Amino acid sequence: xxxxxxxxxxxxxxxxxxxxxxxxxxxxxxxxxxxxxxxxxxxxxxxxxxxxxxxxxxxxxxxxxxxxxxxxxxxxxxxxxxxxxxxxxxxxxxxxxxxxxxxxxxxxxxxxxxxxxxxxxxxxxxxxxxxxxxxxxxxxxxxxxxxxxxxxxxxxxxxxx
Amino acid sequence: xxxxxxxxxxxxxxxxxxxxxxxxxxxxxxxxxxxxxxxxxxxxxxxxxxxxxxxxxxxxxxxxxxxxxxxxxxxxxxxxxxxxxxxxxxxxxxxxxxxxxxxxxxxxxxxxxxxxxxxxxxxxxxxxxxxxxxxxxxxxxxxxxxxxxxxxxxxxxxxxxxxxxxxxxxxxxxxxxxxxxxxxxxxxxxxxxxxxxxxxxxxxxxxxxxxxxxxxxxxxxxxxxxxxxxxxxxxxxxxxxxxxxxxxxxxxxxxxxxxxxxxxxxxxxxxxxxxxxxxxxxxxxxxxxxxxxxxxxxxxxxxxxxxxxxxxxxxxxxxxxxxxxxxxxxxxxxxxxxxxxxxxxxxxxxxxxxxxxxxxxxxxxxxxxxxxxxxxxxxxxxxxxxxxxxxxxxxxxxxxxxxxxxxxxxxxxxxxxxxxxxxxxxxxxxxxxxxxxxxxxxxxxxxxxxxxxxxxxxxxxxxxxxxxxxxxxxxxxxxxxxxxxxxxxxxxxxxxxxxxxxxxxxxxxxxxxxxxxxxxxxxxxxxxxxxxxxxxxxxxxxxxxxxxxxxxxxxxxxxxxxxxxxxxxxxxxxxxxxxxxxxxxxxxxxxxxxxxxxxxxxxxxxxxxxxxxxxxxxxxxxxxxxxxxxxxxxxxxxxxxxxxxxxxxxxxxxxxxxxxxxxxxxxxxxxxxxxxxxxxxxxxxxxxxxxxxxxxxxxxxxxxxxxxxxxxxxxxxxxxxxxxxxxxxxxxxxxxxxxxxxxxxxxxxxxxxxxxxxxxxxxxxxxxxxxxxxxxxxxxxxxxxxxxxxxxxxxxxxxxxxxxxxxxxxxxxxxxx
Ligand code: FES
Ligand code: FES
Numbered sequence: 001x002x003x004x005x006x007x008x009x010x011x012x013x014x015x016x017x018x019x020x021x022x023x024x025x026x027x028x029x030x031x032x033x034x035x036x037x038x039x040x041x042x043x044x045x046x047x048x049x050x051x052x053x054x055x056x057x058x059x060x061x062x063x064x065x066x067x068x069x070x071x072x073x074x075x076x077x078x079x080x081x082x083x084x085x086x087x088x089x090x091x092x093x094x095x096x097x098x099x100x101x102x103x104x105x106x107x108x109x110x111x112x113x114x115x116x117x118x119x120x121x122x123x124x125x126x127x128x129x130x131x132x133x134x135x136x137x138x139x140x141x142x143x144x145x146x147x148x149x150x151x152x153x154x155x156x157x158x159x160x161x
Numbered sequence: 162x163x164x165x166x167x168x169x170x171x172x173x174x175x176x177x178x179x180x181x182x183x184x185x186x187x188x189x190x191x192x193x194x195x196x197x198x199x200x201x202x203x204x205x206x207x208x209x210x211x212x213x214x215x216x217x218x219x220x221x222x223x224x225x226x227x228x229x230x231x232x233x234x235x236x237x238x239x240x241x242x243x244x245x246x247x248x249x250x251x252x253x254x255x256x257x258x259x260x261x262x263x264x265x266x267x268x269x270x271x272x273x274x275x276x277x278x279x280x281x282x283x284x285x286x287x288x289x290x291x292x293x294x295x296x297x298x299x300x301x302x303x304x305x306x307x308x309x310x311x312x313x314x315x316x317x318x319x320x321x322x323x324x325x326x327x328x329x330x331x332x333x334x335x336x337x338x339x340x341x342x343x344x345x346x347x348x349x350x351x352x353x354x355x356x357x358x359x360x361x362x363x364x365x366x367x368x369x370x371x372x373x374x375x376x377x378x379x380x381x382x383x384x385x386x387x388x389x390x391x392x393x394x395x396x397x398x399x400x401x402x403x404x405x406x407x408x409x410x411x412x413x414x415x416x417x418x419x420x421x422x423x424x425x426x427x428x429x430x431x432x433x434x435x436x437x438x439x440x441x442x443x444x445x446x447x448x449x450x451x452x453x454x455x456x457x458x459x460x461x462x463x464x465x466x467x468x469x470x471x472x473x474x475x476x477x478x479x480x481x482x483x484x485x486x487x488x489x490x491x492x493x494x495x496x497x498x499x500x501x502x503x504x505x506x507x508x509x510x511x512x513x514x515x516x517x518x519x520x521x522x523x524x525x526x527x528x529x530x531x532x533x534x535x536x537x538x539x540x541x542x543x544x545x546x547x548x549x550x551x552x553x554x555x556x557x558x559x560x561x562x563x564x565x566x567x568x569x570x571x572x573x574x575x576x577x578x579x580x581x582x583x584x585x586x587x588x589x590x591x592x593x594x595x596x597x598x599x600x601x602x603x604x605x606x607x608x609x610x611x612x613x614x615x616x617x618x619x620x621x622x623x624x625x626x627x628x629x630x631x632x633x634x635x636x637x638x639x640x641x642x643x644x645x646x647x648x649x650x651x652x653x654x655x656x657x658x659x660x661x662x663x664x665x666x667x668x669x670x671x672x673x674x675x676x677x678x679x680x681x682x683x684x685x686x687x688x689x690x691x692x693x694x695x696x697x698x699x700x701x702x703x704x705x706x707x708x709x710x711x712x713x714x715x716x717x718x719x720x721x722x723x724x725x726x727x728x729x730x731x732x733x734x735x736x737x738x739x740x741x742x743x744x745x746x747x748x749x750x751x752x753x754x755x756x757x758x759x760x761x762x763x764x765x766x767x768x769x770x771x772x773x774x775x776x777x778x779x780x781x782x783x784x785x786x787x788x789x790x791x792x793x794x795x796x797x798x799x800x801x802x803x804x805x806x807x808x809x810x811x812x813x814x815x816x817x818x819x820x821x822x823x824x825x826x827x828x829x830x831x832x833x834x835x836x837x838x839x840x841x842x843x844x845x846x847x848x849x850x851x852x853x854x855x856x857x858x859x860x861x862x863x864x865x866x867x868x869x870x871x872x873x874x875x876x877x878x879x880x881x882x883x884x885x886x887x888x889x890x891x892x893x894x895x896x897x898x899x900x901x902x903x904x905x906x907x908x909x910x911x912x913x914x915x916x917x918x919x920x921x922x923x924x925x926x927x928x929x930x931x932x933x934x935x936x937x938x939x940x941x942x943x944x945x946x947x948x949x950x951x952x953x954x955x956x957x958x959x960x961x962x963x964x965x966x967x968x969x970x971x972x973x974x975x976x977x978x
């Protein structure tokens with residue numbers, strides 16, 4: 001390994017230490033060093049969003065972030081959403097609305113949606129659509145993904161009030 | 162494969178056993194006899210939650226790149242940087258010196274057999290060409306693999322690829338129909354000096370010239386569709402390893418057709434097929450791109466065998482966009498004769514499909530023009546028909562049969578013809594379709610194809626009424642916006658059985674599928690299928706079919722696919738065949754297991770076999786005394802753990818198998834699409850305001866799943882109509898190597914789609930289903946193109962090419978076309 005770095009990372013509330021080359025992406029570290037393979041890689045150039053994770057609660061493209069840049073930050077991946085096998089409200093909504101087919105884009109959409117809903121809890125369906133347009137899905141035509149996220153937003157608003 | 166190999170049941174008591182000389186079809190029924198009995202149960206027809214969802218939603222799916230084996234190496238390819246050239250030097254010495262590189266191979270090092278796909282047609286119709294696993298002597302497209310680099314990690318693979326030295330003697334590149342067919346054009350393959358791989362005049366029925374001579378109207382339309390990438394979000398990939406204990410090469414790969422990969426791999430490596438096992442994990446889409454055998458899969462498997470180490474290759478997006486299998490680039494010149502009432506009297510078509518550098522296995526380069534030639538009359542009554550279909554080769558990445566396979570293109574051609582005729586005759590375009598559409602079934606067309614019943618006219622009427630009732634016609638007439646309304650009416654042959662494929666003269670003839678079902682001692686079942694789910698929800702829909710046939714809770718049914726060791730053979734998933742063919746095999750196997758359960762139960766209950774039946778709730782009941790019932794667990798317990806209690810003529814364990822093939826010409830799903838678009842007079846941008854789909858795929862196993870297939874298909878059709886195109890410069894250099902240049906539509910470009918279902922059960926699939934995988938993709942390009950033309954109607958311009966660029970719309974609006 002050229003120019004190894006010892007890196008401390010917090011992922012899904014667990015602390016990890018890994019040795020990485022500076023050019024190693026956060027996506028590769030999550031997937032291949034920490035074996036958190038729920039985060040997917042669809043393009044490695046920042047467009048498809050399959051690799052979306054939350055970095056300090058904001059959605060980022062893990063393929064565009066070098067792992068060393070995440071030093072000291074908290075990363076959340078799709079593996080954090082369910083609670084001991086029980087799907088989160090958002091995951092359940094994806095299933096209810098058939099918001100996934102092959103499921104390859106799904107982890108990225110779930111994390112993007114969590115980011116969008118955290119930032120705009122009052123988002124309308126059209127605002128949600130706009131926010132979700134950051135990621136690509138080849139299977140669903142998007143409508144049911146928008147439906148799932150919108151339903152989650154409405155349910156969360158209802159339970160908050 | 163026999164159709165009645167239910168273990169333990171002697172022939173004389175098997176209800177499916179044929180009379181000795183009765184003509185038989187797979188599926189245990191005489192040819193032509195209706196198969197679907199109209200039975201529905203508790204599960205079929207319900208939008209139950211998908212079995213696939215929990216693992217995929219929690220990040221527990223297992224996709225190809227998620228697989229890591231101990232000692233695993235990584236592979237990548239040195240690829241051609243010029244489109245057409247003789248290789249003058251390929252030097253891997255420096256590559257082999259790169260830190261971390263373990264091996265580097267060129268074609269001579271691996272010495273693998275070529276991929277050759279053949280049609281059983283005379284030399285003047287078809288020219289077979291070879292696709293070497295690694296290029297030898299010559300490269301034929303930018304991105305063609307020249308050498309394989311294996312290293313300890315993917316970063317070192319990249320370094321190794323960079324260190325390779327390749328020199329070329331460039332040749333002129335063939336990059337278009339014009340350059341391919343020009344006299345004296347450079348030949349992509351020596352075997353095909355004219356660059357034509359297939360040239361078939363499939364039909365020239367009597368009366369074509371007379372019809373044109375007598376025509377009240379002749380329309381002549383040239384339609385073109387751009388080269389597209391099917392673009393599964395997961396790129397291709399493979400992990401190959403040698404298993405000494407099994408004496409087998411284990412090839413885990415992303416394929417819609419695992420058995421075809423096994424067959425081709427064994428042939429290319431020159432080893433017994435037994436020594437290859439192909440498995441497929443979760444797959445992130447395929448859409449046809451993964452239904453052909455990739456040369457990369459074979460090269461990586463060969464490297465794993467040589468190195469005796471697991472080797473992984475994951476295609477990167479640049480490779481996927483430039484060197485993956487592409488699709489769709491076709492040109493149709495369609496001449497149509499009409500009488501004064503707008504009835505079509507003859508069709509004369511010339512189709513040219515640019516198949517790129519190589520013919521794909523197992524389908525060959527002929528698949529697209531042959532599909533177009535066979536099916537072009539579409540949903541219309543065409544009395545006389547002439548067609549010539551050609552596949553040409555060019556210095557572009559090769560093609561695979563992408564979702565719809567020529568149908569989006571020929572449907573676009575004939576739907577443009579209908580619109581053009583309507584305009585010329587001053588008729589409403591929907592009315593012209595009504596006058597021509599097939600309304601009586603079964604209908605045998607001029608193409609010799611028999612169409613089973615469908616709702617061609619009904620779907621068209623319903624789509625139109627929906628748009629009309631919503632006031633879109635008034636909105637368009639108001640004239641204050643550039644609104645256009647477009648339609649498309651089409652059908653799609655889904656159940657392509659071996660008989661239908663054989664008519665194309667393939668030497669490798671897909672068609673049947675197999676299923677085996679087993680019940681364990683707890684009364685749960687595992688069922689196999691030769692189909693290959695990659696988003697279509699087979700784990701759910703097949704379980705629904707099985708659950709109903711056995712009267713078992715759907716949660717107790719598990720489908721297993723994607724392992725060549727689990728099932729003797731299968732044809733995978735493509736051409737909307739899974740539910741029609743695979744789903745029928747699964748239904749028949751389930752029925753046989755049900756019969757076996759009843760037989761054992763009757764024996765245990767000490768009653769006649771005709772005095773028991775499945776009770777719909779996981780057991781067998783005695784009909785004349787319903788209090789006497791045996792749950793499946795009890796029967797299974799006897800079948801496995803106390804087999805001495807079984808009837809003497811029943812073998813232990815609970816398994817049943819079945820095969821299914823669709824007889825004759827197969828079955829047709831159908832749909833009509835209606836689209837409202839608005840074009841922006843300032844920018845030429847096209848917005849879809851409303852999208853209505855009325856579809857009929859026979860019995861719907863799971864409505865939510867069918868809706869999903871429609872919507873996803875329509876999104877891909879819209880992508881082809883408005884956004885995506887793989888373009889090349891004059892030297893064959895692809896201009897879209899990333900998502901920055903290849904424009905994939907997002908949630909803001911794809912509209913919501915409203916879907917209405919009509920249902921004409923298929924009479925000869927076991928479950929009444931007709932298949933729904935491709936329809937959306939087929940209808941969308943024509944409907945959108947027609948709508949845009951309608952929005953431009955005041956300009957007099959007719960656009961016949963997809964994708965439609967805003968600049969073209971703007972030029973039309975500004976009178977510059
Ligand atoms: S993989 Fe990161 S955006 Fe596509
Ligand atoms: S579900 Fe397949 S890419 Fe989105």
